[in-house]
Amino acid sequence: xxxxxxxxxxxxxxxxxxxxxxxxxxxxxxxxxxxxxxxxxxxxxxxxxxxxxxxxxxxxxxxxxxxxxxxxxxxxxxxxxxxxxxxxxxxxxxxxxxxxxxxxxxxxxxxxxxxxxxxxxxxxxxxxxxxxxxxxxxxxxxxxxxxxxxxxxx
Numbered sequence: 001x002x003x004x005x006x007x008x009x010x011x012x013x014x015x016x017x018x019x020x021x022x023x024x025x026x027x028x029x030x031x032x033x034x035x036x037x038x039x040x041x042x043x044x045x046x047x048x049x050x051x052x053x054x055x056x057x058x059x060x061x062x063x064x065x066x067x068x069x070x071x072x073x074x075x076x077x078x079x080x081x082x083x084x085x086x087x088x089x090x091x092x093x094x095x096x097x098x099x100x101x102x103x104x105x106x107x108x109x110x111x112x113x114x115x116x117x118x119x120x121x122x123x124x125x126x127x128x129x130x131x132x133x134x135x136x137x138x139x140x141x142x143x144x145x146x147x148x149x150x151x152x153x154x
Contacts, residue, residue: 028128094132
């Protein structure tokens with residue numbers, strides 16, 4: 001059975017991929033924080049009350065807290081991990097992207113209304129998963145003996 005190998009990423013391409021992941025994670029986290037702040041500020045962002053009526057919540061406060069806890073916090077943790085090049089950053093980015101996509105699906109099912117931001121955010125979650133996977137694919141190269149080669153940070 002042949003082992004499939006990928007050409008190693010150049011330092012420039014790795015930097016570009018990391019920058020793209022960080023930018024998307026930043027935009028999603030900032031958007032979630034702004035959305036939650038708008039909901040907490042007496043629905044200053046103007047979401048229709050009909051959407052709230054379809055949920056078990058009497059006010060926009062709980063949806064705002066859930067948005068912070070489920071989207072903003074995991075995305076911010078993934079963002080910090082990517083910026084610091086933490087060993088756990090691939091897992092954090094993959095989980096944050098997956099949680100974002102699940103959030104969108106649950107939102108559509110619960111609220112029963114569709115709006116433009118939902119597919120945009122679902123696509124952002126998928127982009128984070130794909131770019132992070134591409135950035136961190138394969139890990140450090142292996143010697144013929146099977147032992148990993150120590151790599152310095154790029």
